[in-house]
Amino acid sequence: MVACGSSDQPIVIGLAGPFSEPSGQSMQLAAQLAVAEINQQGGIGGRQIELAVRDDSGSVGVAVRVARYFYDSLDVAAVVGHMGSEATLAAARVYNGGDNPLVSISPSASNPYVSDAGPYTFQVCPDDDVHGAQLADWAYRQLGARRVAVLYENDADGRGLRASFSQSFTELGGRVVSEDPFSPALPGFEPYLTRIRLRGGADALLLAGTLYGAQRLLTTLNSLQYNQTILGGDGIDGIEAFDVGAEGIYISLGYLPDQPGPRNDAFKSAYQEMYGGRLPDHRGAGAYDIVYLLSRIIERVGTNRSRIRDYLAGVGTEAEPFDGVTGSIAFDSAGNVVDRSVVIGVVRNSQIVSAEIQ
Amino acid sequence: MTPLAALNTLRTRIVLGEAALVAGLMVVAVIGIGALRTVRSTVTRELEALTAVSAQSNTLVTTLFEQMRAAEQYLADGSLEAVNAFRTGGETAHAYQRRLQALPGLAESDRVVISQIQSLQAEAEVLFSYAHAQRDLGRRADALAGAELARAQASEMLRLLSLASASQGARAEATARSLEHAATDRELLVWTVLVASVLVAAAIAVATLRSVERPMARLAAAARRFGDGDLRPVALGDMPAELAELGDAMYRLGGALRTLVSEVVQESERMATAAEDLSAISEQLAATAGDVSTAMEEVSSGAQKQVAGLAESSNAAQTLYEAALDAGRASRRVGELGGEIHRLAETYSTDIGAASTALVELRNLVQHTAQQVEELDKLSEPINEFIDLIKQISSQTNLLALNAAIEAARAGEQGVGFSVVAEEVRQLADTSAQAAEKVSGTIKTIRDQVAAMGETMAFGRAQARGVGSVSRGAAEALRQIVGAVAEIEKESQRVAGQAQRNLSEIEHIKLALLSASDAAQTHASSSEEVAAAAQQQGASTQEMAAQATTLHRAADHLRSLVRGFRS
Numbered sequence: 024m025v026a027c028g029s030s031d032q033p034i035v036i037g038l039a040g041p042f043s044e045p046s047g048q049s050m051q052l053a054a055q056l057a058v059a060e061i062n063q064q065g066g067i068g069g070r071q072i073e074l075a076v077r078d079d080s081g082s083v084g085v086a087v088r089v090a091r092y093f094y095d096s097l098d099v100a101a102v103v104g105h106m107g108s109e110a111t112l113a114a115a116r117v118y119n120g121g122d123n124p125l126v127s128i129s130p131s132a133s134n135p136y137v138s139d140a141g142p143y144t145f146q147v148c149p150d151d152d153v154h155g156a157q158l159a160d161w162a163y164r165q166l167g168a169r170r171v172a173v174l175y176e177n178d179a180d181g182r183g184l185r186a187s188f189s190q191s192f193t194e195l196g197g198r199v200v201s202e203d204p205f206s207p208a209l210p211g212f213e214p215y216l217t218r219i220r221l222r223g224g225a226d227a228l229l230l231a232g233t234l235y236g237a238q239r240l241l242t243t244l245n246s247l248q249y250n251q252t253i254l255g256g257d258g259i260d261g262i263e264a265f266d267v268g269a270e271g272i273y274i275s276l277g278y279l280p281d282q283p284g285p286r287n288d289a290f291k292s293a294y295q296e297m298y299g300g301r302l303p304d305h306r307g308a309g310a311y312d313i314v315y316l317l318s319r320i321i322e323r324v325g326t327n328r329s330r331i332r333d334y335l336a337g338v339g340t341e342a343e344p345f346d347g348v349t350g351s352i353a354f355d356s357a358g359n360v361v362d363r364s365v366v367i368g369v370v371r372n373s374q375i376v377s378a379e380i381q
Numbered sequence: 382m383t384p385l386a387a388l389n390t391l392r393t394r395i396v397l398g399e400a401a402l403v404a405g406l407m408v409v410a411v412i413g414i415g416a417l418r419t420v421r422s423t424v425t426r427e428l429e430a431l432t433a434v435s436a437q438s439n440t441l442v443t444t445l446f447e448q449m450r451a452a453e454q455y456l457a458d459g460s461l462e463a464v465n466a467f468r469t470g471g472e473t474a475h476a477y478q479r480r481l482q483a484l485p486g487l488a489e490s491d492r493v494v495i496s497q498i499q500s501l502q503a504e505a506e507v508l509f510s511y512a513h514a515q516r517d518l519g520r521r522a523d524a525l526a527g528a529e530l531a532r533a534q535a536s537e538m539l540r541l542l543s544l545a546s547a548s549q550g551a552r553a554e555a556t557a558r559s560l561e562h563a564a565t566d567r568e569l570l571v572w573t574v575l576v577a578s579v580l581v582a583a584a585i586a587v588a589t590l591r592s593v594e595r596p597m598a599r600l601a602a603a604a605r606r607f608g609d610g611d612l613r614p615v616a617l618g619d620m621p622a623e624l625a626e627l628g629d630a631m632y633r634l635g636g637a638l639r640t641l642v643s644e645v646v647q648e649s650e651r652m653a654t655a656a657e658d659l660s661a662i663s664e665q666l667a668a669t670a671g672d673v674s675t676a677m678e679e680v681s682s683g684a685q686k687q688v689a690g691l692a693e694s695s696n697a698a699q700t701l702y703e704a705a706l707d708a709g710r711a712s713r714r715v716g717e718l719g720g721e722i723h724r725l726a727e728t729y730s731t732d733i734g735a736a737s738t739a740l741v742e743l744r745n746l747v748q749h750t751a752q753q754v755e756e757l758d759k760l761s762e763p764i765n766e767f768i769d770l771i772k773q774i775s776s777q778t779n780l781l782a783l784n785a786a787i788e789a790a791r792a793g794e795q796g797v798g799f800s801v802v803a804e805e806v807r808q809l810a811d812t813s814a815q816a817a818e819k820v821s822g823t824i825k826t827i828r829d830q831v832a833a834m835g836e837t838m839a840f841g842r843a844q845a846r847g848v849g850s851v852s853r854g855a856a857e858a859l860r861q862i863v864g865a866v867a868e869i870e871k872e873s874q875r876v877a878g879q880a881q882r883n884l885s886e887i888e889h890i891k892l893a894l895l896s897a898s899d900a901a902q903t904h905a906s907s908s909e910e911v912a913a914a915a916q917q918q919g920a921s922t923q924e925m926a927a928q929a930t931t932l933h934r935a936a937d938h939l940r941s942l943v944r945g946f947r948s
Contacts, residue, residue: 214514
C-alpha cells in the first residue's frame with residue numbers, strides 16, 4: 024500500500040487559506056517553498072509533490088466548499104489548512120465525515136475547540152488559552168496594567184482569546200473594563216473607544232482579532248490621537264508591515280523570525296532569498312513545518328489517508344517528535360499539540376522582534 | 382472412512398439433512414435478529430440524532446430570540462439587566478451552535494445554514510453592541526440607525542432558523558422512509574433464506590428416502606428370490622453403507638448356499654449311480670443264484686435217478702447174469718451220469734465263484750456308499766452354521782430397524798417417512814429369519830434321509846457278508862459232489878470191467894452198489910442243501926435289490942430337493 028499509485032504520478036497535498044489577504048500570504052509562500060525544496064531533492068520516494076492551492080477567503084461557506092473539493096479529490100493525501108479557527112472548524116465537519124476522512128493540519132487556528140473537532144483535524148500552533156495567559160501575564164507583570172479594555176473580533180479566534188485573557192487577567196488581580204465585539208461590518212471603533220474613555224479609560228487595550236480589524240482599529244486610534252498601549256494575539260501578526268502606527272504593539276506568537284536555531288536560520292534565509300527579502304510570519308513557518316511533516320509521514324506510510332492520520336497522531340508518542348523551524352512538534356494521545364510555548368514580540372522599526380530581548 | 386464414503390451412510394445423510402435445516406433456520410434467525418437490531422439501533426440512532434438536533438435547535442432559537450429581545454430592551458431602557466442578558470445570551474448561543482455543529486447526525490447543508498446563522502448572529506451582536514455604545518454616549522439617532530442595521534441581520538437570521546426547522550421535518554420524514562425500505566428488504570431476505578433452507582432440507586430428505594427405499598426394494602427382491610430357491614448372484618448396486626453391509630451378507634449367504642447345493646447335487650448324483658450299480662449287481666446275483674438252484678435241482682434229480690438205478694442193479698443182482706450184462710450198460714450209464722454231474726458241478730462252481738466275487742464287489746460298493754453318506758451327513762454341518770449366520774443377521778437387522786424406528790420417532794414429523802422404511806427393514810429381517818427356518822427344515826429332512834440311507838447301507842453290508850458265507854458253503858458242497866462223482870465213475874468203471882469176469886464178485890458189487898447208493902443219497906441231500914442255500918441267497922439278493930431301490934429312491938428324492946435350488 025506504500026507504493027500506492029504509479030511513481031510518475033505526483034503526490035497531491037491541499038493548501039487552503041485566505042491567500043488573497045495579507046494575513047494568508049506567508050502561509051502560501053512558505054508552503055510553496057517547502058514543496059520546491061522537497062521536489063528539488065527528488066520528491067517523496069521519487070514522486071514529486073503537487074500543491075493544490077485553494078483560497079477560502081477565511082469565510083466559513085467557502086471553507087466548507089473547498090473542504091468538500093479536497094475531500095472528494097481522492098488523490099489529495101492531506102490538507103495544510105485552514106488558517107483561522109472559524110474556517111478550520113467549519114471545514115473539519117467535512118474532513119471528519121464519511122467513509123474516507125482526510126487529515127487537515129492548521130498552522131494557526133488557535134481556538135481550543137479545533138483539536139476537539141475530530142480525529143482528522145490537527146493544529147500545530149499554541150492555542151488561545153496559552154496566548155491569553157501569556158498576554159495577561161505580560162500586561163499585568165511587565166506592563167503593570169491593571170485596567171484593560173478588550174476589543175475582540177466576533178469569531179472563534181477573537182472570542183477564544185478574549186475569554187482566556189479575561190479569565191487569566193482577572194485571576195492575576197486586574198480588571199477587564201470592557202469587552203466589545205467588532206467585525207468587518209462594524210461601522211467604526213470610535214463609539215467603543217469613546218465609551219472606554221468616558222468610563223475611566225484603560226491602561227492597555229487587548230486587540231483579539233484579525234489583521235484587517237487591527238488595521239481599522241489602529242487607524243481610528245491614530246485619527247482620535249489616542250495613545251494607548253496595545254496588546255494583540257497572533258491574529259494580527261503582519262501588522263508591522265502596514266503604516267498604521269503599529270510601533271510598540273505587543274503580540275503573542277508561537278514563532279518569531281528572529282528566534283534562534285539552525286533550522287530557522289536556513290528557512291528564513293531561503294524564504295528571504297526566494298521572496299525578495301520578506302520575512303515569514305508564524306503562519307508561514309507553521310505551514311512550512313506541516314509540509315515537511317507530511318512528506319516525512321507519506322514517505323513512511325504512503326498516501327493512504329487513514330494511515331497518514333494514524334502515523335500523524337502517533338508523532339510524539341509512537342514516533343519521534345518532529346523537529347521543525349517552529350520547534351519540536353508532538354501530539355498527546357488526545358491529538359492536542361503539546362509543549363508549544365508562546366513568546367511576546369514587539370513591533371520595532373516595522374519588524375517584530377522578541378520583546379524579552381529588549 | 383473417507384469423506385465420500387461417510388456421505389454414503391444413512392446416519393450421515395440424516396444428520397446432514399437435519400443440519401442443513403437447522404443451519405438454514407439459524408441463518409434466518411440471525412438475519413431476523415440482525416434486522417431487528419439494525420432497525421432498532423437505526424431507529425434509536427436516528428431518533429436520538431433528530432431529538433438532539435431539534436432540542437439544540439429549539440434551545441438555540443429560544444436563546445437567539447431572547448438575546449435579540451434583550452438587545453432591543455437595552456436600547457429602550459439601558460438597564461444593566463438587559464445588557465447582561467444580551468451578553469449571556471450571546472455566549473449561550475455560541476455554545477449551542479458549537480454543540481449543534483458537533484452533532485454527528487447533522488447534514489452538511491444544515492451545517493452550512495448553521496454557520497450562516499452563526500455569522501449573522503455575530504454580525505447582529507456586533508451591530509447591536511455598536512448601537513448600545515452609541516446609546517451609552519447619548520447619540521440616540523446613531524443608536525437607532527445602528528439598531529436598524531442589526532435588525533436586518535437578525536431578521537435574516539430568524540428566516541434561516543425557520544428554514545432549518547422545515548428541513549429538520551423533511552429529514553425526519555426521509556429517515557422514516559429509508560427505515561421502512563430497510564425493514565422491507567430485510568423481511569424479503571428472511572423469507573428468501575427461509576424458503577431456500579426448507580427447500581434444501583426437503584431435497585436432502587427426499588434424496589435420503591430414495592437412497593433407502595430403492596436399495597431396500599432391491600434387497601427385498603433378492604431375499605424373495607432366495608426364498609423361492611433362486612440362488613443365482615444378485616447385483617444389488619450402490620446403496621448406503623448400512624444397507625450395503627446387509628447386501629454383502631445376503632450375497633455371501635447366496636454364495637455359501639450355492640456351493641452347498643452344488644455339493645449336495647454332486648453327492649446325490651453319485652449316490653444314485655451307486656444305487657443303480659448295486660441294483661444291477663443284485664439282479665445279476667439273483668440271476669446267478671437262480672441258475673445255481675436250477676443246476677442243483679438237476680443234480681438232485683440225477684442223484685435220485687442214480688439211486689433208482691442202483692436199486693434196480695441190486696434187484697438185478699439176483700439175476701446176475703442178465704444183470705451182469707446190464708451192469709456194463711448201467712455202469713456206463715452211471716459213468717455218463719457222473720460225468721454229467723461232474724460237468725454241472727464244475728460249471729456251477731465257476732458260477733458260484735463269480736457270484737462270490739460279485740458279492741465282494743457289492744460289499745465294497747455298499748461300504749463306499751456308506752462312507753459317502755457319512756460325508757454327506759458331515760456336509761450338513763456348515764449349513765447349520767450358515768443358518769445361524771442368517772439368524773444373526775436377521776436379529777441385527779431387527780435391532781437396526783428398531784433403532785431406526787426410535788430415531789424416526791425422535792425426528793417427529795420429519796421421520797414419518799423413515800419410520801415406514803424402518804418397518805420394512807424389520808419385515809425383511811423377519812422374512813430372512815423365516816427363510817432361515819425353512820432352509821433349516823429342509824436340511825433336517827436331508828439329514829434324516831441320509832441317516833435312513835446309512836441304516837439301509839449297514840443292513841446291506843450285513844446281508845452281503847451272509848451271502849459270502851452261503852456261497853462258500855455251496856462251493857464246499859460242490860467240491861464234495863465232484864469228489865463223490867469221481868469215485869462213482871471209478872467204481873462204475875471197475876464194475877463194468879469186473880461184471881464181465883466174475884459173478885462172485887456180485888456181492889462185492891452189491892456192497893459197492895450199496896455204498897454207491899449211500900453216497901448218492903448223501904449227494905442228493907447235499908444237492909438239496911446247496912439248492913436251499915442258493916434259494917436263500919436269491920432271497921437275500923432280492924432284499925438287497927429292494928434296499929438298492931430304496932437307496933435309489935432316496936437319492937432321487939434328494940436330487941429333486943436340491944433341484945429346487947437354482948445355483
